[in-house]
Amino acid sequence: MAQGAQSRQATGGLPYALVTYFGWGLFPLYFAALRQVPAFEMVGWRIVFTLPFCAVMVVWKRQVGAVVQALRDPRTLGILCASALAIGANWTIYVWSVQQGHVLAASLGYYINPLLNVLAGTLFLGERLNRLQWCAVALAATGVAVLAIDALAMLWISLALGACFCVYGLLRKRVAVESLPGLAVESLILTVPGVLVVSAYALGPSGSSFGQAPATDALIALSGVLTGLPLLLFAVAARRMDYSTLGFVQFLTPTMVFALGVFVFHEPVRTTQLVCFAFLWSAVALFSFDLLRRKAASRG
Secondary structure (H helix, E strand, O other): OOHHHHHHHHHOOHHHHHHHHHHHHOHHHHHHOOOOOOHHHHHHHHHHHHHHHHHHHHHHOOOHHHHHHHHHOHHHHHHHHHHHHHHHHHHHHHHHHHHOOOHHHHHHHHHHHHHHHHHHHHHHOOOOOOHHHHHHHHHHHHHHHHHHHHHOOOHHHHHHHHHHHHHHHHHHHHOOOOHHHHHHHHHHHHHHHHHHHHHHHHOOOOOOOOOOOHHHHHHHHHHHHHHHHHHHHHHHHHHHOOHHHHHHHOOHHHHHHHHHHHHOOOOOOOHHHHHHHHHHHHHHHHHHHHHHHHHHHHHO
16 A cells, blocks of 8 residues: 555544544533433433434435345344444443442443554554554553552453453444444344343333433534544544554544543542643644644645
């Protein structure tokens, strides 16, 4: 592959990735507005309302045939079942960890995930990093290690969260189906457990959170679009750019979450966090410099 083609492959999905990670970075504001909804019930509603979003998009884009073809192909269906389980596990672990008060461990998982993406890209996709990129990886790994010192006891949560999303992205990059039909099939697979969860809450002593207040209902219903659209864009980005590059762009999300925590939710900042961010942003700057350098070289 020519150098110019490699540069386009590395960055072709960058706009999709930036929009995706920026949107995910704003998620704390959305969930803060739904504090009254139990976390696991919220996950159930996200699943339930994502399927109608996907159905509308599939019909609008005239890709019903692609969905049917994916359902009929055993290999494609098997991979999408695995990716659906991976993203479902990611959501569940995240919700459980937040409910148990392990927020630091949960946030650390999304710092570990980009490093796992880089590792997966080199091990399974044949992507190669140059010296500058390996230096960036080393800087980022050092920053994550510093932050992990504060959460050693619950480090398994961080590793599980990062690994689940890494597997999800890797599977979506390898499956031979377009982004929208693939997401539609994943949503269909997850709908059964999603319905079971919301039904359990509806039949429970406190009842369902849906139907209690119009504003809450509107926000819950919006979860389908807010869940499906970023995942759709992520799948596009994963198919169009190097997985290692995609991993580094992902640092945008947890950094935005950190900024919201400090400036909006007024959470205290520890010294280890500041040291971690110094390493992480040094790594991002170095990785970005290398991308711009290669892009300029390809144009020349």
